[in-house]
Amino acid sequence: MENNIQEISSVGAAPAVGASIQVFAPATVANVVCGFDVLGFAVNAPGDEVVMRVTNTPGIAISKITGDDGRLPMDPAKNTVSVSVKHYLESIGRTDLGLDIELHKKMPIGSGLGSSSASTVAGLFAAKTLLGDTSDPIHQLPFAMKGEEMACGYGHADNVAPALFGGFVLVRSYEPLDIVRLPHPKELYCAIVFPDVDVPTREARQIIRQKIQMKDAVTQWGNIAGLVSGLFMNDIDLIGRSMQDVLVEPVRSMLIPDFYKMREMAMELGAVSFGISGSGPSVFAFTRDGHTAHAITQKLQAHLTHIKIGSQGYVSPINDVGPKVI
Amino acid sequence: MENNIQEISSVGAAPAVGASIQVFAPATVANVVCGFDVLGFAVNAPGDEVVMRVTNTPGIAISKITGDDGRLPMDPAKNTVSVSVKHYLESIGRTDLGLDIELHKKMPIGSGLGSSSASTVAGLFAAKTLLGDTSDPIHQLPFAMKGEEMACGYGHADNVAPALFGGFVLVRSYEPLDIVRLPHPKELYCAIVFPDVDVPTREARQIIRQKIQMKDAVTQWGNIAGLVSGLFMNDIDLIGRSMQDVLVEPVRSMLIPDFYKMREMAMELGAVSFGISGSGPSVFAFTRDGHTAHAITQKLQAHLTHIKIGSQGYVSPINDVGPKVI
Structure with a gap:
C-alpha cells in the first residue's frame, strides 16, 4: 500500500522576532453533490484571514479573534488554528518558537463552507511561510485534519485539502491518506x-x-x-x-x-x-x-x-x- | 434531463442477396473491481465470431452454432444474437430483409467475460455493416441491451458498451442511458x-x-x-x-x-x-x-x-x- 505523502523536505532559518505575515485562505464546498466525504473545491470568496507574528515567548498565543461573535475559543489548547499550528511545529521540532495569532473570521461559522478549514489552513500557511518551509502543501494536510477533528469531531479532509491546494480535490482514501488533485473547466x-x-x-x-x-x-x-x-x-x-x-x-x-x-x-x-x-x-x-x-x-x-x-x-x-x- | 443517444443517422442501400460478412467482437471485463455495474473494458482475446449472409427469405435464421457444446438455442426467437438483430432491423424499418447467421463461439460461456455480449455485438455489427449503416455505434446499444436482458435476466450495459466501442466505458446512468468513453494508459x-x-x-x-x-x-x-x-x-x-x-x-x-x-x-x-x-x-x-x-x-x-x-x-x-x- 502506498501513501502519496512524503517527508517534509525543507525548513528555512529561524524567523526574526517581530516578523509578521497576513494570510487569506479560501472557503470550500465539500461533497459536491455526488461525492459525499470524498470531493471538495475551493472558492475565492468567502474566506478567513490570519495575522501571525513571531514573539520571543515560546509557544502559541491567540491575541485577537474578530468576526466570530465570541463563538470561538481564545484558549490556544482549544482553538483549531493554534492546535493545528502546534502539531505542525512539533513535527518539525520547532516548539521553541513563539507565535502570536490574530484570527479574522470573514465568513460565517456553521455555514457548511469549511469555516474551520479556512481558519486552520490560513494559520498553517502563515506558520509555514514565516518558517521558510517550501515543502509541498500536502505535508500540512495531517495537521489541518487534526484541527478538523477538534472542530467537527471527525478528522475529515474534504474541506482542508481543497483549502490547502485550491481547485478540485478527491480524497480517494484515508487509510492510507491518498489525495488526487482534479482539473476543472476554467469558465465554471x-x-x-x-x-x-x-x-x-x-x-x-x-x-x-x-x-x-x-x-x-x-x-x-x-x-x-x-x-x-x-x-x-x-x-x-x-x-x-x-x-x-x-x-x-x-x-x-x-x-x-x-x-x-x-x-x-x-x-x-x-x-x-x-x-x-x-x-x-x-x-x-x-x-x-x-x-x-x-x-x-x-x-x-x-x-x-x-x-x-x-x-x-x-x-x-x-x-x-x-x-x-x- | 439529457440523453446522449441521438437518432440513427443513415442507412445505405439494400444489400444484395448472397452478400456476406464475417465479424469478430471482443470479450469484456465488467465491474473492473471498484465499478460494479457501471464500468467495463474490452480485450483483444478472447472474443466471438459471426458470419452473416443476406438471403431472399425475409426474417432471421440461425443455420449454425459452433463451440457452444450445444448450450445455445438455434431458435431465432430465443437466441440473443438474432433477437438483438431483429430489434435493430425493426428500428430501421427493414424487417423485409432476410439474414442467415452462423455463430462461432470462440470463448467460454458463463465465464464472466461477456460471452453473450461478444456474440450479440458481433451480430449487430455484421448487420449494420451489411446495411451500410454508418451511424455511431451508440445507436446499437439499446438493441444489444435487449440481448443481455434475454441472456442474463437483466438488461445491463457494462459488457455490451465496451464490446461495441472498445476501450474503457462508464455507464453513468441507465435512466436516461448515459455512456462515457474513458481513456486509458496505452501500455496497460x-x-x-x-x-x-x-x-x-x-x-x-x-x-x-x-x-x-x-x-x-x-x-x-x-x-x-x-x-x-x-x-x-x-x-x-x-x-x-x-x-x-x-x-x-x-x-x-x-x-x-x-x-x-x-x-x-x-x-x-x-x-x-x-x-x-x-x-x-x-x-x-x-x-x-x-x-x-x-x-x-x-x-x-x-x-x-x-x-x-x-x-x-x-x-x-x-x-x-x-x-x-x-
Whole structure:
C-alpha cells in the first residue's frame, strides 16, 4: 500500500522576532453533490484571514479573534488554528518558537463552507511561510485534519485539502491518506447562498442513514465517475448531469429552508447544477459564467428575505491558488 | 434531463442477396473491481465470431452454432444474437430483409467475460455493416441491451458498451442511458484466467447484499473516482491503488477457487491490480507489459491444474477497436 505523502523536505532559518505575515485562505464546498466525504473545491470568496507574528515567548498565543461573535475559543489548547499550528511545529521540532495569532473570521461559522478549514489552513500557511518551509502543501494536510477533528469531531479532509491546494480535490482514501488533485473547466462559476439557519455539522452527519440500498450506491458511484470524467473532459453538460445525490441530499435538504424551491429557481436561471455545500445549510450552484451566478444569488437571497430568513451570497470562480499572503 | 443517444443517422442501400460478412467482437471485463455495474473494458482475446449472409427469405435464421457444446438455442426467437438483430432491423424499418447467421463461439460461456455480449455485438455489427449503416455505434446499444436482458435476466450495459466501442466505458446512468468513453494508459495489459467452474450470472447477482453500509459505499466511490482519475492521468499506480472492492468481491470471491491465493500470486509477479471479471469465475490482472501478464496466466493456470481445475488463459492489451470485419 502506498501513501502519496512524503517527508517534509525543507525548513528555512529561524524567523526574526517581530516578523509578521497576513494570510487569506479560501472557503470550500465539500461533497459536491455526488461525492459525499470524498470531493471538495475551493472558492475565492468567502474566506478567513490570519495575522501571525513571531514573539520571543515560546509557544502559541491567540491575541485577537474578530468576526466570530465570541463563538470561538481564545484558549490556544482549544482553538483549531493554534492546535493545528502546534502539531505542525512539533513535527518539525520547532516548539521553541513563539507565535502570536490574530484570527479574522470573514465568513460565517456553521455555514457548511469549511469555516474551520479556512481558519486552520490560513494559520498553517502563515506558520509555514514565516518558517521558510517550501515543502509541498500536502505535508500540512495531517495537521489541518487534526484541527478538523477538534472542530467537527471527525478528522475529515474534504474541506482542508481543497483549502490547502485550491481547485478540485478527491480524497480517494484515508487509510492510507491518498489525495488526487482534479482539473476543472476554467469558465465554471460558483454561486453560493448561506441561509442563516443553524445546521451543526455533528447533527447533520447523524441524520444520514448508516445502511443504504446497493442500487442507490451504484447510482451514486456512476455519478461520481461521471463528474470526475466531466472535470477531466471539460464537459460541463456531463458535470451537470452527474451532479445528482440520491443518498444524502434527500435527508439533509430537510434542514434547509425551501431547498427544492431554491433548486428550481437556480435551474430556471440557467444553473448547471445545484446542491448542498458540505453539511449545509449553504447551497451552491455551478454556472457557465459570473453573470448567471450573480442572478442566482440575487434571486435566492430575495426569496429567503421574502420568507424572513437572512442570508449571505457569494459569487466566485473556482479558486486554484489555495492560501495566499495578503 | 439529457440523453446522449441521438437518432440513427443513415442507412445505405439494400444489400444484395448472397452478400456476406464475417465479424469478430471482443470479450469484456465488467465491474473492473471498484465499478460494479457501471464500468467495463474490452480485450483483444478472447472474443466471438459471426458470419452473416443476406438471403431472399425475409426474417432471421440461425443455420449454425459452433463451440457452444450445444448450450445455445438455434431458435431465432430465443437466441440473443438474432433477437438483438431483429430489434435493430425493426428500428430501421427493414424487417423485409432476410439474414442467415452462423455463430462461432470462440470463448467460454458463463465465464464472466461477456460471452453473450461478444456474440450479440458481433451480430449487430455484421448487420449494420451489411446495411451500410454508418451511424455511431451508440445507436446499437439499446438493441444489444435487449440481448443481455434475454441472456442474463437483466438488461445491463457494462459488457455490451465496451464490446461495441472498445476501450474503457462508464455507464453513468441507465435512466436516461448515459455512456462515457474513458481513456486509458496505452501500455496497460490484461491477464485473464477462466477457471472452469460454474458461476451462473443470475446466481452471482443474487448473493450480493441488497443493503450495505454507507461507509463502505463511500470507500467504493472514493475508489471509482480514483480509478477514473488514474485512467485520465495515465497514472498506473493510482489505477492500482484504486482497484479495491469492499462490497462485491468479498461475497463473489467465495464462488471462485483459491481467489485470494491467486491474487497473492499475481501481485507477487508484479500485477498492478487483480480482481473478478464481471460476475466471475474469470479473474483478471492489470500489468504494465505483456511479459508480466503472460507470467501471471501461466502461474495461475499451473496452480489451478495443481488443484485439479481446468482453465483458459488470455493475455491482451485493452482493445480500442470494438467489433471488426475479419
